[in-house]
Amino acid sequence: MFMFEMQMERLYLIIACMCAGLCTFASDGLVVADKESRNPIELASIAFLSADSAYVDGTITDERGIFRLPGRNTKPAKFIKISAVGYGNICKAISQLKGDTIFMTVDESTRLGEVTVKGIKQPFTVMSDKVVFDPGFVSYATNALDIVSVAPGIIDNGEGLVMPGKDGIKFYINGKEQKGTIKDAMMILKSYPSKNVAKVEIMTVPSPRYTLGQNVGVVNIVLKKQENDFLGGGVSYKLTQSDYTGNDATVYTTFRRDKFQTSLNLSGDISPYGFTESNRVPFDTYVRDADSWTKRSPMDFAGRWDISYKANENWDFSLTAYYSQGRMRQKSSHLYTYSETPDEPADERIVGRRKDDSKLYSGALDIDGRLSESARLTVTLDYLAKRSPTERSLMEGSAESQAYLDQKDNIRSSNLTAQTNLEIKASEKIKLDIGVNGIITKTKSDYDFYQINLPESKDRFNYTEKEINAYGRCNYTISSKMSVYGGLRYQYFHTSSESPVKADKINRHFSVVCPSLYLSYKIDNNQSLRGGYYYNIVMPTLSAVNPARLYLGKDYYRVGNPYLKRGRHYTIDLTYYYKSFQFGPYVEWYNNGIKEINYIDDDNNQVITWANAIDRRTFGFMTYWAYSKLDWLRFSITGSFANSLTKSNLPLLRPRVNSVTFTLRPNIQFIFDKESRFVGRIYGFFRTPEKTADMYIKSNWNFNASLTWKISKQWALTASGDCLLHGKTRGHQYLGDSEMSFSNEYLRRGFSLGISYNWGISTRAKSERRAVYDLNSRTKLD
Template identity: 25%
Template sequence: MLKFPFFLLALFSVLSSRAQFNLSGKVTDQEFKALSFITVKISGSQNSVNYTQTDSLGFYAFKNLQTGKYLVVFSALNFKAVNQLFTLTKDTVINIQLQSHSNTLVDVQINARKALIEKQIDRTVFNVENSISAIGTDALELLSKVPGVRVLNDKVSLVGKGGVNVMINDKLLPLSDDELSNYLKSISSGNIAKIEVITNPPAKYDAQGNNGLVNIVLKKATAEGFKGSINTVFTQATYPTASAGGNLSYRKNKITLSTNFNIRKGSLVPFEQSDFFYPTQTWNIVNKDRNFRTVPSEQIGIDYQATPKTVLGLSYNGGLTNFHSEENIKTTIYNKAGNLDSVLNSDANAKIRSHYHSANVYLKQALDTTGKQLIINGDWFKYSDDKNRFFNNTSYSQNGEVIPDYFAEYLSTSKQNIGLYTLKADVDLPYKTFKFSFGTKLSFVNNQSDLAFYKVRNIAYELDPAQTNLFNYQENTQALYVNYNKSIKQWGFQVGLRGEYTQIDGISVNEQNSNEYFRIFPTLYIVYRANDKNTFSANYGRRINRPAYRKLNPFRWYSNQYAYTEGNPFLQPSYNDNIEISHTYHNILTSTLSFSHVTNGFNDVDFIDAGTNIQAAKPVNFITGNHYQFSNAITLNVFKWWESINQADVFYNVSNSSIAQTLSNLNGFGAYFSTLNQFVFNPSKTILGEASFWYQFPTVDGLNQNKSQYNLDLGIKALLLNKKIQLAITATDVLKTNRYRFNSLINNIRQEYNNYYDNRQLRVTFRYNFGNEKIKQQDRKPGNEEERKRSN
């Protein structure tokens, strides 16, 4: 009987000797601050040796160790090594505090300057911090400095390709052109890290947007300790504008806090002129406008490193725009002989108050130490505006007398609320021979608009029920995507597939439009690296362009008794198939040949009735077209003090129309050239200069014929007080040549436009940086990549 207990004791000893346990802990300095990248070496009795390093929070771990005696050594440059001998019989935690050497070397600051422009497999990156143009401006103005991107009348587009969707930190902005420009103007360029131009987005991104995406990546506050900056800007156009702001960030152990605030106040004087050539009359319309804006905005964010593998985040962005304008619209009417017939004068003023709120909840969970991770984003976005526009109309005869019964006063009002909720999950699974990722997204959009029209009768506003409208629009989308990436020797392949199922429901003036559809969007990338100097690539992608919400509302918005705009509740999405083939030589010259085919394309058409002179603008699906483009981008560093980024594009557009009121087709060539040059004027690199120029040759844009235009910008920047102070002076549109001129033909009535938007400006900027300058970069990209282009 005594043999059995001895047998159990022997069996327990053998099993215990084969048990596996974990060793973990945290390494700090004398002040208990976490130390990252500390080398940890462990050696056992069997001459086995393993190494690891502490992570960004000072944690380390060894797993699946046998029981026994071990020696663990903690070592790092500038710290005294610590040796510790212990016996492992269970999961063990060893926390170590390292002592710095008394003869520690002084800090060495290494400045690695990225290229101003970087070409990646699926995008072009503009590193904002390396451009003098980024000092003292806003996001919208900064976009105009990015090669290949154009900003005309506050509308963002790609050269030769038309409008483009804009994202902030991978989140698509669901705003119309006016609302998008107001939002971008509320973002200080000092808060922007880089701008990515993605002409053919991969499957990870939403399929929305026929012409690709522009992604604005904001800076992430990751400084250990306290850091911040303050800035002031004075801008002189026709009238002055002033702005001020600042940002603060603080990081301690597991917590990172960041915040910024900016405010801008001033006015601009846009000028618009148009001519309509009717069979018996010519109308010349001149709109002189001065608009005033006060735009405050704020942002606050917090990140918490819950565990070495888990990061939680919460952020909020908010902004307000107070806008009012003073307009005078003078319409001069000439008869067929060219003599004055009559004059229609309209005085108007508008007041717009808009605000937005955006919140993001973020979870990043590392699945292992090889890069596998899960990222979950929950986003809420709310945009509201309240618009009031008063205008009157007075008609004068050719001798200057008021025409009886032709004076009228009107008031248009509009209130809008947009709510957007999204939930997004992405899983990245990198393996030794390939990378695989997949994800899903749910989005819920609710848009409510309340519009009314009043006519003044006996000094009182009288509501016109026929011009009053409530518009409710809901859109829900569910999406799934998969993406596969693999490299074989000199070849690289990436294939993706995205499916989106959309349900929409819009109700307006007793009209209801309900629809649902499922679409597949494939993407394919192929890269061949022939040698160190030559890289060839090709890609294909299919995209969808859903209409802006306001384009679906059939309500009519009158600017005067002869002109109105209305939406189309039956407007359908359009689709694009895009192909690109490119070659890069020595990271200096990139040549790209691209082709795009659009089906069911839509646009606003000014339908003009020659009998009544009524001008009715309405969006319709009527365009089928092809776009061919050959682009060359070259980066030159002939001298150490001069960097030059140059781009030349030649394109050919073919547009076919399915409606009788327009030309059946319009084809034509176009060309664009731009050069962005940065100069260093002293050895310490504290005096910098910049000169940029672009020229747009006459071209065909849809069914419009655009005339040529060009633009010259100049700037100089000085870095003072150990580069803590930045002082910059920039001049935009120096020659006052950035004029938007085009013509079109509707119902055989020619229309000509000549617009200038007060682009010539002189800007003086002062910025002071303070606090800890030792930056540790941490990547975080929130989700919500849908809908944020299409509101109002």
């Protein structure tokens, strides 16, 4: 308790230092807004011209649509030119500007619901702290996932979305976090029609308010703002035929009236699939060959409900509820062949069954308020609960034989998060982002285990993690071309684990201060540089610290290490942007790294455990190139390269491993008509061999193709061939004194046919619509 009070006193001191010297600032800028909805327009391009129309200076509008006129030290400007994606250009004399708002009119060819998007010259825009991707580049897209999967810096490797150099991705929709796994996020993204996506923001070095010390990237999907009194939505269905038949369906609906807006997303997926696994393990006195065939029958459902209410011009309230349910049934058949034994070679057949049922509940309340022209407050309360019961059984010979092994485990976890963030504009050049948050995570795991010829055993594991974060970030604008971000984050952790069956209890307290520095420089209108340094710690997962024995197969179990310590992760990166090309080298250090370890115990069981066993140094880069100059062809290429050196003093791992890995993901679009109704797509994934401290994985690849027909503004039809060409996952794994070779085939060739329908209507009464029409006819704004 005394230690906790000391940590809280230190936290209060840090917050006081962050807040010292802050002052308010009155905005004197102009606002660019939509003429119909009166909503501000972000990222509008502002060009200041001289009397002879020569370029003088330029800027872009911020998230509130605000920009400011050139300073006194700038050459006098006579005209202003404003342009934004989806709007007609405006060119006026600065002396003719009236009021503090400039209204722009929507270009009819880019209205919501149209199937054509014209004038895609550059797929992404580089800002000081993020990259903004234009959805119009993805001409075949029917949902938000199609857009996000080809955004700069993101790779779809066939198993999910990854960001090179990052441990994961956090997804946000209109600034609200999408809870759950990557798979949950992908299911929800599939339910948003592509025409509703205004832009995609990719943050490789996001503010601490998003990451809270994790080495993750952030992707924020910004939806188009609906007009008032609007009811709309969309539905989609996809039928997939591979070894088995799969079904995928989504429903989306949204409604807005005055200050109230709500949306509901539902997504369901029933897609059984099969895969094969083969491995060979030499033991001390014999060699075991294992051949397995597995069928999995997952049934997943996800739903998201958003409610937002704008109380006045300064305060917004929103509520987000999320629910997901996963049901998976698995059947597997394993054939074990033993050879080079003193006796005759023997065969053994094992039949396995597995049943997983998981449920996740999440609710979040967000309060966003403008305290003044220079201060903005955000408060978030978030609760998440998850239940994951699992049953495993292995039978000798056939499914009707006596059970060789029965195991049941039930994991229940809850997470409560409270966060407060304050954005302050201290001056024209200084912006501050400070905040504090607290997280409490509790997990209870119960295990019931039976193995033939052994007594039944029970186990339990309780794990609690308490975390407090205080952070501050300062953005100093040196000039119109250069900005510097400096950040400081303080983290305090208290973890406790308990295994009542083993009478073992562990308590740990520690704190860490993590600095960060980031620089953004605009060379000219086509070129820019961004780079920085940041440090974070890596906490072990629940599986890694759980000491209970969990059998994954015959003679194959997992047991965690409750004494794991945190890892330390340092990164320096630099990214160069030129038009539609980006190249980003980086260097990272991972010290005291947490590593999964495989070995053979004294009873000839294959064991998985974890240890702080590695130090890794990596030099790599990520590159992205998009091309869209031709009317009939667009393509993007995402690639990553990593040269890593891993060292370990643990005898179960190799002492020194050097790995060079290259990943490539091409995505080619063929547009067969001027209105982009018929779009073909060829895309794939390729990875060269990869080495770790205990594993060597050979190269892998897959190749896919699709054809999209946008029948009308509402209807679209897509046919695709998945994994038309693909490779197996092959390699070998180091098991201490032995080495296992494996050859697994997880990808299966399949074909799918999908259809989607989008709709939208105005809910205003006929007389009201007529009155508005008459008023607009009589009133014309300049």
